[in-house]
Amino acid sequence: MNRTKKILIGVAVALLASLLLALFALYQFSAPQSKAPEERIIINLGTSEKELINQLHAQGYIRSPWAFNMVLTIKGWHGKIEPGGYLISKAMSAWTLADTLVNHPYQRWVLLPEGLRVEELAEILGSKLRWGEEQKSDFLNFAQEGYMFP
Secondary structure: OOHHHHHHHHHHHHHHHHHHHHHHHHHHHOOOOOOOOEEEEEEOOOOOHHHHHHHHHHOOOOOOHHHHHHHHHHHOOOOOOOOEEEEEEOOOOHHHHHHHHHHOOOEEOOOOOOOOOHHHHHHHHHHHHOOOHHHHHHHHHHOOOOOOOO
């Protein structure tokens, strides 16, 4: 076999391997189902990211924990999923699901320690709930000292 044929065979094998690897990766990042309704999930306080990813995989929301971790790594979202309520679907890709869990909760959990003044509570609520100054001002106008007492 001459040298040109060997090079062509080598290039063909490399292209085929690259194509198979790309298809495998695409499959791992894709949605587990083509159509599925949105469902509500709750991420509890104290749930670790690893526990959450394993739960998502076990319940069929993601195909691969590795692929979901890769999305979080690429986007810089490790440690950014907070406790709360989320609307997700098994028809979401790993990319869409990660974005939803990091940026689009429909319910947020906020812990308010005892003994804080209403201004301090407004700062915590503003930070966790992404309030603007107008919402903080509305809260301060409505809330009275001791209003949030347990």
